[in-house]
Amino acid sequence: MKKVKNIPFIDLSLKKIDLDKTISNISRLIKDKNFIGGDEVKKFQNNFSKFNESKYCLGVANGTDALEIALESLDIPKNSEVIVPNFTFLSPAEAVVRGGYKLVLADINLDDFTISIESLQKLINKKTSALIVVHLFGNPCDMLEIKKITDKYGIKIIEDCSQAHGAKFKGKIVGNYGDIGTFSFYPTKNLGAFGDSGAIVTNKKTLYEKAQKIANHGRVATYDHLLPGRNSRLDSIQASVLNFKIQNLEKHNKLRIKQASLLVKAIQSSNIETLKLTPDQFSVFHQFPILSKKRKSLMTFLEKKGINCGIYYPKPLSKMKAFSNIKSISKVHSKNSEIACNEILSLPIGPHLNIKDTEYIANAIQSFSN
Numbered sequence: 001m002k003k004v005k006n007i008p009f010i011d012l013s014l015k016k017i018d019l020d021k022t023i024s025n026i027s028r029l030i031k032d033k034n035f036i037g038g039d040e041v042k043k044f045q046n047n048f049s050k051f052n053e054s055k056y057c058l059g060v061a062n063g064t065d066a067l068e069i070a071l072e073s074l075d076i077p078k079n080s081e082v083i084v085p086n087f088t089f090l091s092p093a094e095a096v097v098r099g100g101y102k103l104v105l106a107d108i109n110l111d112d113f114t115i116s117i118e119s120l121q122k123l124i125n126k127k128t129s130a131l132i133v134v135h136l137f138g139n140p141c142d143m144l145e146i147k148k149i150t151d152k153y154g155i156k157i158i159e160d161c162s163q164a165h166g167a168k169f170k171g172k173i174v175g176n177y178g179d180i181g182t183f184s185f186y187p188t189k190n191l192g193a194f195g196d197s198g199a200i201v202t203n204k205k206t207l208y209e210k211a212q213k214i215a216n217h218g219r220v221a222t223y224d225h226l227l228p229g230r231n232s233r234l235d236s237i238q239a240s241v242l243n244f245k246i247q248n249l250e251k252h253n254k255l256r257i258k259q260a261s262l263l264v265k266a267i268q269s270s271n272i273e274t275l276k277l278t279p280d281q282f283s284v285f286h287q288f289p290i291l292s293k294k295r296k297s298l299m300t301f302l303e304k305k306g307i308n309c310g311i312y313y314p315k316p317l318s319k320m321k322a323f324s325n326i327k328s329i330s331k332v333h334s335k336n337s338e339i340a341c342n343e344i345l346s347l348p349i350g351p352h353l354n355i356k357d358t359e360y361i362a363n364a365i366q367s368f369s370n
Contacts, residue, residue, distance in 0.1 A: 005360055009308040011352035012187055018244070025240045034236050044239040045199075047246050051166070053173050054181065054201035056208035059234025060215050063162045063184025063198040067095035069232060070180040070200055071130065073210040074156045076101070080129035085115040085136070086316045087337035091184075092132040092160055093317045102127070105318050107333035111276040113289065113340060114141040119333040121149060130156040135164035135174050137312075137346075138190070138256075138286035139277065143169045143177040158182060162198075165190040166253050168282035175201045180211070185242055190256070190286055191249050197238040252351040256285040259349050259358040263288055266362035269369035272298075287312060288349040290365075295345050298368055305364045310346045 014022065029040065041059055049057035060066050071082070078100045084092045086105040096103045107119035113136045120131070131150060133141045143159075150157050157178030161167070165183065167174045175181025185197040200211050213220065218229030260283070264274050273291040277283055289312070292298050299309055316337035323329055347361055 004306045007307045007348050007357055009310050009348050010188055022244055026237055029236050038236050040236040040239040041234055044243050052175055052201050055203045058200045058211050060198045061232040062196040064091045065232040066182035066198040066200050069211050069214050070158045070182050071099045072214055073207050076129040081127045082130045083123055084132045085134050086318055086334050087340050088134045088136055103329045105332045107336045110336050112139040117145050123331055128155055132158045134160040135167055137289055138164050138167050138284040140167045140169040140174050140281050163286035167284045170280045193238040194241045197234050253284045255351050256349055260285040260288050262358050263362055267365050287346040289344050289346045291343040295343055301368045307361055312346050314341055316341055
């Protein structure tokens with residue numbers, strides 16, 4: 001009888017040498033009483049700007065703040081329509097509603113779980129002011145087709161890259177196609193801090209300067225407030241963690257890609273659909289989702305094999321209680337989003353696993369299928 005492994009879905013543990021270095025860096029900041037702003041934050045903004053090949057990077061408190069600040073920076077009319085994919089984490093929709101805009105929910109593709117171009121085209125009208133695309137699970141959207149549409153109608157683009165640190169479309173890193181790109185560094189992300197943190201990237205100086213003011217109480221210097229802003233700053237301790245972790249980001253992304261490639265090749269089943277990416281899409285596989293009409297029995301089977309999985313996401317945004325009473329939701333497309341919610345299952349992937357672990361997962365799925 002084969003030994004049952006324990007394959008965690010996520011494991012945020014650090015190797016001892018990495019943990020020791022991280023603690024040493026944090027101890028230095030505590031000793032220097034350097035907690036807000038300072039060289040560590042500037043260093044990270046430069047590091048991430050170079051990594052993402054963006055001219056400007058602004059560290060903020062979290063990925064949701066990044067979206068809200070990005071929307072405010074664009075100066076789009078209140079009560080205008082902003083399109084968001086119906087299948088994603090709720091932050092983009094939350095930012096739209098809290099910003100005073102009308103939420104419009106577009107459907108997705110089932111090949112890669114990114115926004116459907118067909119759905120997007122049907123939803124655009126003269127009231128549409130902006131689009132938030134989400135590079136979900138590390139899979140980049142078809143940004144060339146999206147840009148053709150938004151350029152035609154003069155629509156602003158925010159790229160939510162919270163799950164796509166280093167993903168590319170046609171060789172260009174995401175976050176650089178639209179007006180603004182936003183990132184989360186929540187601990188479970190490909191690049192994760194020890195708490196909440198996020199960033200805004202852009203190649204437009206005016207947008208960077210506007211976002212910079214909004215994120216820091218609307219000021220450029222102490223008590224020089226030019227507009228009513230908010231408090232959303234990346235602190236130096238999180239910046240220190242990110243400065244250390246970014247050194248291994250490309251290596252860890254390559255490992256995810258290797259694991260994903262093995263899974264795609266190994267999983268051959270009429271009951272299971274794997275990702276179907278085009279040659280233009282360079283995914284960093286924040287997650288490895290599959291679709292199965294037998295999800296419940298497959299999940300139970302995998303649990304018995306010691307393989308822990310996750311369901312992201314069990315509901316489309318249109319069916320969430322958070323938005324059920326909001327009159328501003330004017331249009332909803334949900335067919336594929338609902339299929340995804342009913343059938344999706346995310347398999348373990350990431351630097352906490354090795355190739356033997358991935359082979360074990362693939363073999364387990366094949367034995368279920370057979």
